[in-house]
Amino acid sequence: xxxxxxxxxxxxxxSRRKIRNRVLLYLALLFYLMIAVFPLxxxxxxxFKSDTDLIDTSVSPFWFKRPLTLGHxxxxxxxxxxxxxxxxxxxxxxxVLLITMAVCIPAGYALARLRVPGGEKLAIGAFLSxxxxxxxxxxxxxxxxxxGLGLGNNxxxxxxxxxxxxxxxxxxxxxxxxxxxxxxxxEAALVDGCNRFQAVLRVLLPISVxxxxxxxxxxxxxxxxxxxxxxxxxxxxxxxLLNVGIPxxxxxxxxxxxxxxxxxxxxxxxxxxxxxxxxxxxFVEGITGGAIR
Amino acid sequence: xxxAASIGVPRAGVARRRARLxxxxxxxxxxxxxxxxxxxxxxxxxYPFLLSLYFSFNRVSIGGSYEGLVGLRNYTxxxxxxxFQRAFSNTLLFAFFGEIAKAVLGIGLAFLLLQPLxxxxxxxxxxxxxxxxPFALSxxxxxxxxxxxxxxxxYVIAHLHVMxxxxxxxxxxxxWSFIAILAVNIWRGFPFAGVIILAGLTSIPSDxxxxxxxxxxGFFRTWHFVITPMIAPILFIGLxxxxxxxxxxxxxxxxxxxxxxxxxxxTLPMLAWQVGVVGGNLGAGSAITLFLFPFLLxxxxxxxxxxxxxxxx
Numbered sequence: 001x002x003x004x005x006x007x008x009x010x011x012x013x014x015s016r017r018k019i020r021n022r023v024l025l026y027l028a029l030l031f032y033l034m035i036a037v038f039p040l041x042x043x044x045x046x047x048f049k050s051d052t053d054l055i056d057t058s059v060s061p062f063w064f065k066r067p068l069t070l071g072h073x074x075x076x077x078x079x080x081x082x083x084x085x086x087x088x089x090x091x092x093x094x095x096v097l098l099i100t101m102a103v104c105i106p107a108g109y110a111l112a113r114l115r116v117p118g119g120e121k122l123a124i125g126a127f128l129s130x131x132x133x134x135x136x137x138x139x140x141x142x143x144x145x146x147x148g149l150g151l152g153n154n155x156x157x158x159x160x161x162x163x164x165x166x167x168x169x170x171x172x173x174x175x176x177x178x179x180x181x182x183x184x185x186x187e188a189a190l191v192d193g194c195n196r197f198q199a200v201l202r203v204l205l206p207i208s209v210x211x212x213x214x215x216x217x218x219x220x221x222x223x224x225x226x227x228x229x230x231x232x233x234x235x236x237x238x239x240x241l242l243n244v245g246i247p248x249x250x251x252x253x254x255x256x257x258x259x260x261x262x263x264x265x266x267x268x269x270x271x272x273x274x275x276x277x278x279x280x281x282x283f284v285e286g287i288t289g290g291a292i293r
Numbered sequence: 294x295x296x297a298a299s300i301g302v303p304r305a306g307v308a309r310r311r312a313r314l315x316x317x318x319x320x321x322x323x324x325x326x327x328x329x330x331x332x333x334x335x336x337x338x339x340y341p342f343l344l345s346l347y348f349s350f351n352r353v354s355i356g357g358s359y360e361g362l363v364g365l366r367n368y369t370x371x372x373x374x375x376x377f378q379r380a381f382s383n384t385l386l387f388a389f390f391g392e393i394a395k396a397v398l399g400i401g402l403a404f405l406l407l408q409p410l411x412x413x414x415x416x417x418x419x420x421x422x423x424x425x426x427p428f429a430l431s432x433x434x435x436x437x438x439x440x441x442x443x444x445x446x447x448y449v450i451a452h453l454h455v456m457x458x459x460x461x462x463x464x465x466x467x468x469w470s471f472i473a474i475l476a477v478n479i480w481r482g483f484p485f486a487g488v489i490i491l492a493g494l495t496s497i498p499s500d501x502x503x504x505x506x507x508x509x510x511g512f513f514r515t516w517h518f519v520i521t522p523m524i525a526p527i528l529f530i531g532l533x534x535x536x537x538x539x540x541x542x543x544x545x546x547x548x549x550x551x552x553x554x555x556x557x558x559x560t561l562p563m564l565a566w567q568v569g570v571v572g573g574n575l576g577a578g579s580a581i582t583l584f585l586f587p588f589l590l591x592x593x594x595x596x597x598x599x600x601x602x603x604x605x606x
Contacts (some may be wrong), residue, residue: 028405029416032398036420036484042445043434054443061445065583107330115374116323122465126330129338131533133541135562136582136589139569140341140348143355164337171330227429227544228562243429249549265430276425278420284492287534288527 001078021255039204040266044165044273047072047263072259073267081237082264085245086286088155089268093220096162100170101162101218108174110199113183123175130168134228136224137164155241166219171220173286177211178204212281242268348579355573367580380552380559381584387475387560388539394479395535399486406491424484432548435477438548439463467557470550474558477545482535489531493524526599533592540585561585 045061047052059065076082111119141161146152151160181204189199205212226279230244237249246264250257316507349367352360371377402420410416447460461469497520507516507575521528543562548550552559552567561581569578 007351010444025408025410028401032402032405032420033416035480036422039431039434039438039480040422040426040437057443061443061448068479103329103333106326107328110326114323114326115319116327117320119323119327122327122331124597126334128596129334130592131336131537131589131596132339132342132586133537133589135543135565136345136542136585137338137341137574139565139578139582140344141337142570143344143348143575144341147355158336163333166332167333168338190353225427226429227547228566231547233545243427247433248429256436256440257438261433262437265433269426269430273422273425274418277421280421280425280488284488288489288530290491 008031043262043266046258047266049259052260070091072263076260076263080249081245084238085240089224089241092155092158093223095159096166096223097216097220099163100166101216103167104170104174107171112175112178126168127172130165138228138232153235153239155234155239158229161229162223166222169286170215173215173282176286178210188225214282215280217275218279221272224272334341345579345583348575349583351576353575356515356576363400367576371580376556376559377557377564380561383558384560387478388536390475391478391539392532394534395486398483401489402487403490403494421484423480428481428544429548432477432545436549438441439473440466464550465554467554470554470558471499472543474549478539480543485535486531489527493527497523527593527601533596537589537592
């Protein structure tokens with residue numbers, strides 16, 4: 001396009017306009033990047049600043065005046081239960097992932113492939129339960145789990161609770177992935193002498209590995225975004241997950257351990273953000289109804 | 294699939310019976326495979342939801358002490374309570390202003406990500422950070438940015454001379470704290486709005502846009518008459534997701550203000566937490582959260598209509 005316009009008019013004007021548009025584009029981009037990334041930059045700076053540097057208002061706060069310190073990380077690892085929260089969080093997330101996949105792979109296959117009367121309504125109904133916010137469920141769930149099942153202040157209660165939002169969404173994703181595998185592949189396996197079960201096990205599942213992995217990572221990451229359930233179901237440091245343990249232990253009354261807070265938030269948050277980013281496209285597709293087509 | 298029954302062969306009866314059994318089994322297998330997922334949802338979403346309805350009509354407290362049916366009294370006493378009224382209007386105001394800002398920022402971001410950019414994947418990953426980071430953790434950074442003494446925002450304000458001192462006390466002043474909570478909600482949600490709108494824009498076949506251009510439609514006409522109607526279903530679905538998130542979010546208010554100062558940032562989830570968990574009053578707490586339900590119902594209805602409309606297109 002640029003060649004055509006440049007050839008027709010004077011060379012000067014279109015190219016100047018192009019440059020101006022380009023500059024505007026990058027300025028707009030810079031604006032978005034600033035908004036999105038600055039809080040993180042600010043956290044990173046605080047995580048490595050010495051305490052005296054943190055509260056020195058005489059110099060520009062955007063960079064370091066005194067030498068960088070690893071003291072905050074040190075304190076985090078050796079004087080708090082950070083590693084326990086880290087272990088708890090990943091342990092719970094893996095358990096949630098396993099439960100979610102164990103339930104969603106068969107259900108997703110059935111709803112995508114078998115003739116289940118009312119299957120589509122079931123799938124949509126299951127998905128709609130994703131729209132019920134945790135806020136509506138945390139009080140009755142706390143009564144059921146702490147009162148009824150004796151799981152008060154127990155991180156394993158979360159393994160039961162998190163699938164309430166991972167199953168609806170992951171089921172939806174799995175249906176979409178299975179539907180996208182051409183049915184001819186399974187039929188060919190049946191013709192070749194497999195029965196239905198073998199066809200699924202030897203042909204459909206291996207082909208669907210990318211979809212299954214995506215869904216699994218989704219379940220894993222989604223459970224790490226929760227705050228309200230973790231706050232409701234855990235109250236002692238040994239049971240807490242990162243999202244609750246960090247603020248509840250590093251904010252003591254009016255005293256904020258800013259350096260440690262920022263170091264902890266970054267260490268806990270960055271891996272999750274990177275993982276989440278990998279399946280963002282599937283998330284968007286899942287939401288916008290990719291599965292139903 | 295019709296099983297061809299062979300005629301005259303003695304084994305025909307067996308084959309036919311087996312075929313009938315298989316046809317019968319197929320839906321049964323389907324239900325069997327679906328059952329664990331459905332039972333899970335019924336037991337841990339459906340049942341708690343009904344339980345919270347039941348709580349809201351009773352006087353129940355944590356620990357299970359039950360003091361009888363009170364009918365609608367939980368609801369009526371809430372409606373007369375000024376703190377509840379404030380929480381209710383704040384919740385809606387946060388959602389209203391938040392959605393407008395997220396829509397504006399999201400449209401800009403979507404068009405930006407449509408352009409040919411260098412290192413687009415990296416750029417998108419960075420812009421998405423507010424959405425991909427756990428909110429509870431990024432909020433800690435915001436809390437540091439809102440610090441009454443060392444707020445970096447106030448540092449910038451002071452050095453750009455946009456405002457005279459006193460500078461905003463972000464979490465201690467009624468108006469500024471409202472703005473502060475609104476800002477973190479917008480910050481968290483705008484990347485999501487951006488990718489949803491982008492998904493809509495890229496779903497429009499380019500020949501339709503070419504046709505609009507050939508017919509002489511300018512940018513705003515194309516946007517209004519061509520793009521918006523085509524991506525409306527996707528936009529609504531994204532909107533519902535974000536509204537349910539915003540209406541039900543406890544994290545921001547819990548970590549930054551606890552509803553204060555006074556009740557200026559009080560919201561329904563925060564109040565439900567204080568009444569239901571801290572105060573131990575499950576009946577009133579459940580009633581508070583159920584005030585979110587009508588909005589949920591509207592959302593679900595629109596979601597279903599959009600889903601089917603999208604399917605039929």
